[in-house]
Amino acid sequence: MWYNTLTMAKTIALFNQKGGVGKTTTCVNLCFALKEQGKRVLLVDTDPQGHSTSGMGIDKNNVYPSTYNVLIEGVPAEKAVVSTKYADVIPCNKGLFGSGILLTGVENREYVLKNALAPIKDKYDFIFIDCPALLELLTLNALAAADSILIPVQCEYLALEGLSDLMASVRMIRRTHNPELEIEGVLLTMFDGRTNLSLQVANEVKKYFKRAVFKTVIPRNVRLSEAPSHLKPALAYDGTSRGSQAYVDLAKEIIERNS
Numbered sequence: 427m428w429y430n431t432l433t434m435a436k437t438i439a440l441f442n443q444k445g446g447v448g449k450t451t452t453c454v455n456l457c458f459a460l461k462e463q464g465k466r467v468l469l470v471d472t473d474p475q476g477h478s479t480s481g482m483g484i485d486k487n488n489v490y491p492s493t494y495n496v497l498i499e500g501v502p503a504e505k506a507v508v509s510t511k512y513a514d515v516i517p518c519n520k521g522l523f524g525s526g527i528l529l530t531g532v533e534n535r536e537y538v539l540k541n542a543l544a545p546i547k548d549k550y551d552f553i554f555i556d557c558p559a560l561l562e563l564l565t566l567n568a569l570a571a572a573d574s575i576l577i578p579v580q581c582e583y584l585a586l587e588g589l590s591d592l593m594a595s596v597r598m599i600r601r602t603h604n605p606e607l608e609i610e611g612v613l614l615t616m617f618d619g620r621t622n623l624s625l626q627v628a629n630e631v632k633k634y635f636k637r638a639v640f641k642t643v644i645p646r647n648v649r650l651s652e653a654p655s656h657l658k659p660a661l662a663y664d665g666t667s668r669g670s671q672a673y674v675d676l677a678k679e680i681i682e683r684n685s
Contacts, residue, residue, distance in 0.1 A: 435468070435550035436684060437543065438610050439572035443595065444588045445559040447580040448615035451650055451660070453556040454481040455670070457513040458659040459677035465551040467513040472539070472564050474522035478556040482510050483657045486519040493518035496542050497567070498528050503542045512659055514550070526563035535563065536603050540571035552680075561595050570603045574610035578644075579631055581617045581624040589634060609635075611683070613676065615644040642676040645669060 440449045450473070457469045471478040472493055476486035489508070493516055495501040506516045529535045543553060554576075555568040569575065577592065579585050600607050612635045618624045632639050644650075647669030653660035661670045 433548070435466075435547045435553045436574070437547070437553040437555065437572045439555040439557050439568045439575045440578065441557045441565070441569065441575045441592075442577055442579065442588070443559055443561055443592055444580075444585060447578045447585065448613075448644060448650075449559070449578050450477040450481060450556055451654075452576070452578050452613060452615065452644070452673070452676075453478050453554050454512075454654075455650075455659045455661055455673040456677060456680070457482075457552075457554055458661050459673045460552055460680070461513050462661070462674070463677050463681060465681070466549065468507065468516065468546070468550045468553045469513050470516045470539075470543070470553060470555045470568075471518040472522070472568050473556050473558045474518065474520050474525075474564075475558075476517065476519040476522075477654065479515060479517035479519065480657055481654050481659065482512050482515045482517075484508055484510065484515060484517050486517060489517040489519060492516070492521065494521045494525055497522075497538050497564075498525055502545070504546050507546075512662065522564070529563050529567075536566045536570045539567035543571055566599070566603060569599045569607060572604070572607060574608040576610045577612045578615045579612055579627075580615050581627045583623065583627065586627060586630055589631075609638050610680070611640045612638050613640050613642070613644060616646045617643045618646045640676060640679055642672055642679050644672045644676070647672075 440453045457467045461467045479486040491501040491506040508515045557565045557568045649664045649667035650660045650669035653663040
């Protein structure tokens with residue numbers, strides 16, 4: 427593939443217009459798993475809820491500079507990076523709410539994040555962007571900055587209904603802002619092999635996306651749900667759990683896809 431870890435980071439946006447699909451859980455745990463594999467990793471939190479920020483052990487109510495300052499005030503991205511034992515993070519919080527309105531008057535407003543990250547792309551192997559669920563200006567910035575998108579899909583029926591809308595959004599982004607945007611992969615999350623529904627959804631997703639679906643499947647796992655309340659990735663909370671080990675497998679799969 428074109429990607430070379432020795433030259434420039436690959437930027438991957440985690441995106442799904444449906445909430446509650448495991449997007450932030452995946453972002454936090456995958457970043458830490460890749461760091462554990464020896465990769466240089468940056469997590470950029472563009473979701474005003476700041477869940478990825480707190481999931482990395484950062485007090486989201488006490489961060490400066492943040493994603494807001496990078497996007498709205500032009501603070502260099504490098505100055506906003508917080509180094510944690512799990513990965514480097516550009517944090518954010520609820521101050522980012524409404525920033526899309528502030529961006530509307532900015533020249534090349536959809537490319538502010540891409541331009542901000544450009545000077546630090548050679549410092550990392552992977553940059554992951556945690557996107558808001560809504561397709562708005564913050565999300566457009568993330569997708570314009572990304573080389574590829576990772577799509578978490580919850581193994582429930584309603585998740586299937588949104589796939590056509592999601593792909594329509596991807597096609598629109600390719601047409602208007604980022605013609606080189608690829609699909610990094612589709613990740614099945616909250617999978618319960620004991621239920622016919624999970625198996626049916628998994629089969630339908632594989633029919634739709636074919637080889638784009640990751641071999642690794644993230645199981646429904648209580649440790650993954652508990653870890654955020656402890657302000658750490660599940661891999662740090664309980665590295666032996668099935669959920670944690672699945673993210674280790676996913677990290678290895680992503681490294682293999684990009685080698």
